[in-house]
Amino acid sequence: MSESGLPCVEGLFSAEDGVATLHGSKCTGCNTPYFPRSEACHNPDCTGSNIVDFDFGGSGTLWSYSVADFPPPPPHKFDKPFAPYAIGVVDMECGLRLIGQMVDKAEDVKVDAKVELVIDTLYHEDDVAYSSWKFKQI
Template identity: 50%
Template sequence: MTQGQAPAVEGLFSEDGGTARLLGSRCGTCGTGYFPKSGLCHNPACDRSDMSDAAFGPAGTLWSYSVQNYPPPPPARYDEPYEPYALGVVDLDDGLRVVGRMDVAGPESLVAGARIEIVIGPIAHDEDGTELVSWKFRPAEEGRDA
């Protein structure tokens, strides 16, 4: 993030040296991952919650996608006038399936099975002009059109 930017929601992601990750939890007993963080393991087959912080990403595979054609309900943020955007469902390599905005001009280029990387980018602006950033997914370098 740069000056004039702020997370849309605190504590959900990190960016270090250009590598973006989602901040969640993992249960040490059964290995189940959670995003966002969870204080308890919700796996019904797990005997004992043993939660610790975990970071997920930065890469995965696009499982499916859709287009958000109408404004999403709060707490989702967007700028007026509302512009439809693609939403991706990504299977992160470390085991979580996560929904996020796709950082693409249009959904025409998206293909299920494509390699994806997490990026941190703007999703809306605050009343004072602060750029609100969040995680997004974009086709990974190796799979992107030249």
């Protein structure tokens, strides 16, 4: 749905054949997912902390959202002129609760909507598009 560009942070996510994947980790002792990667398990009930790399993706449900009506302060980057956008908090089916910008216009965003993880352009700099993960209502 968009130009692919370069990731805004290297190694955090990837997009292949239109499928968005987040590169995180998971504790094999208690199955707690982490994104970004964690070096240790932070579950106080876990006694068998063993962290392995784990890829996340797929869909989820929009738990809540907020609308950014004004430009974020540095070091955040955005295309000018600034356009308001919604930031969603999504309960992913894989067990993660993730924050991400919504592709949908803020006035169209609905709590409890089913959403999918996508990789989309975040901003342009020196004619290069930089991308990040976002959510899109399905």
